[in-house]
Amino acid sequence: MEKLVVKGGKKLCGEVNISGAKNAAVAIIPAAILVDGVCTIENVPDIKDVHVIVQILEEMGATARFLDRYTLELDCRTLHTQTAPGEMVRKMRASYYLLGALLGRYHAANVTMPGGCYFGPRPIDQHIKGFEAMGATVRQDGDMIVARAETLRGSSIYLDAVSVGATMNIMLAAVLAEGTTVIENVAKEPHIVDLANFLNAMGANVKGAGTDVIRIRGVKKLAGGSYSIIPDQIEAGTFMVAAAATGGDVLVKNIIPKHMESVSAKLSEIGAMVTEYDDSIRVVGSEKIASVNIKTLPYPGFPTDMQPQFVALLSVASGNSLVTEGVWDNRFQYIGELLRLGARIRVDGKTAFITGVDHLEGAPVCATDLRGGAGMVIAGLMAHGQTEITDLDHIDRGYEKMEEKFQALGADIVRVSY
Numbered sequence: 001m002e003k004l005v006v007k008g009g010k011k012l013c014g015e016v017n018i019s020g021a022k023n024a025a026v027a028i029i030p031a032a033i034l035v036d037g038v039c040t041i042e043n044v045p046d047i048k049d050v051h052v053i054v055q056i057l058e059e060m061g062a063t064a065r066f067l068d069r070y071t072l073e074l075d076c077r078t079l080h081t082q083t084a085p086g087e088m089v090r091k092m093r094a095s096y097y098l099l100g101a102l103l104g105r106y107h108a109a110n111v112t113m114p115g116g117c118y119f120g121p122r123p124i125d126q127h128i129k130g131f132e133a134m135g136a137t138v139r140q141d142g143d144m145i146v147a148r149a150e151t152l153r154g155s156s157i158y159l160d161a162v163s164v165g166a167t168m169n170i171m172l173a174a175v176l177a178e179g180t181t182v183i184e185n186v187a188k189e190p191h192i193v194d195l196a197n198f199l200n201a202m203g204a205n206v207k208g209a210g211t212d213v214i215r216i217r218g219v220k221k222l223a224g225g226s227y228s229i230i231p232d233q234i235e236a237g238t239f240m241v242a243a244a245a246t247g248g249d250v251l252v253k254n255i256i257p258k259h260m261e262s263v264s265a266k267l268s269e270i271g272a273m274v275t276e277y278d279d280s281i282r283v284v285g286s287e288k289i290a291s292v293n294i295k296t297l298p299y300p301g302f303p304t305d306m307q308p309q310f311v312a313l314l315s316v317a318s319g320n321s322l323v324t325e326g327v328w329d330n331r332f333q334y335i336g337e338l339l340r341l342g343a344r345i346r347v348d349g350k351t352a353f354i355t356g357v358d359h360l361e362g363a364p365v366c367a368t369d370l371r372g373g374a375g376m377v378i379a380g381l382m383a384h385g386q387t388e389i390t391d392l393d394h395i396d397r398g399y400e401k402m403e404e405k406f407q408a409l410g411a412d413i414v415r416v417s418y
């Protein structure tokens with residue numbers, strides 16, 4: 001097994017290049033099932049979740065090869081089954097995109113209930129509601145979801161929850177359906193727009209991604225082509241917070257600053273200097289971190305996936321901060337680990353009440369989930385002494401060589417086997 005050993009107290013300085021977006025990649029890769037040709041997907045992040053979804057497709061018969069570290073050539077015309085391998089599917093949340101893509105292309109999908117980080121129940125009722133509105137029947141057989149359709153017809157679907165997964169999954173099912181599908185009250189995250197752009201680049205007719213209503217006019221077929229994935233907004237935000245947390249000076253490169261607005265605004269409020277350029281943002285930390293209140297919301301609100309990183313930062317702010325989780329029922333498991341480092345945080349329902357302490361003190365902690373793990377790394381970078389972080393599988397699912405990027409910024413962080 002491996003752990004990260006962090007010796008805190010170093011100011012991060014320099015430049016960091018941000019990888020392609022995980023939550024776009026894990027939808028765009030299975031979307032290739034819909035394509036009658038070869039897809040060349042660029043700026044694919046080198047992370048575990050990507051390798052798992054590629055392996056799932058390969059086991060189902062797809063032909064996949066990396067032309068270089070970040071460019072994936074994928075041909076799903078050789079798929080020989082509509083059943084996804086259960087053990088692999090359980091390793092990640094985004095395997096639910098196989099449902100929409102297989103249903104859209106073959107009118108049949110058998111996919112085990114997906115895994116991923118646990119934040120309380122993670123229902124997929126809105127995905128299923130969308131498939132059923134288009135004429136599919138969906139039933140659960142053990143832990144397998146079985147979806148079938150004679151034909152898929154365009155329909156009007158109003159989402160009861162603003163769901164990233166349901167929005168993208170219904171888009172996938174609709175691009176080859178007969179007629180027009182209108183999805184209302186959709187999520188507007190940058191990765192929704194990225195999936196729509198990918199599908200349109202392959203010949204789909206998807207309009208309105210990034211607004212509250214998406215209209216998809218079904219087309220007969222999608223042809224192959226090339227597409228480059230957007231930069232990862234959450235990886236960028238993680239490095240921005242780490243720069244502010246250590247009083248450093250970091251240029252976060254290869255990003256879309258517009259996607260970072262809510263994060264940049266909060267970092268300015270805590271006293272960091274944030275300067276936007278065309279495709280990068282510089283963050284210079286201040287001596288003192290001011291307390292702030294945060295509520296996570298669907299995009300363009302403050303992202304839930306940045307909540308643990310900010311709570312880690314605010315644990316040493318001067319004064320009291322309130323952080324309210326507005327997306328998930330239970331996304332505070334990692335706070336028990338922050339308490340081991342000396343943070344003073346009380347959780348009541350969906351709100352964390354943070355009383356800033358003078359400093360954190362290094363200790364052994366674990367990554368309870370992907371972003372909780374990122375929060376632990378930031379806490380370790382700020383803490384006095386040594387912090388050891390275990391359960392790195394979570395971090396590796398979504399961050400590409402995280403410790404190497406931090407090392408290049410001057411952090412004292414190493415990965416060791418034990």
Ligand code: EPZ
Nearest residue numbers: 023094122123124125126127161163164165305327328370
């Ligand atoms: C995506 O999860 C991301 N994962 C999550 O990022 C992210 O936290 C989340 O969106 C919100 O931004 C991927 O893209 C793979 P949702 P997803 O459907 O799609 C409720 C990370 O750290 N809901 O938008 O599964 C649900 O319970 C991960 O990178 C329903 O009620 O989230 C939640 O309260 C963690 N019924 C809310 O909607 C449904 O059918 C948002 O969930 C679907 C969702």
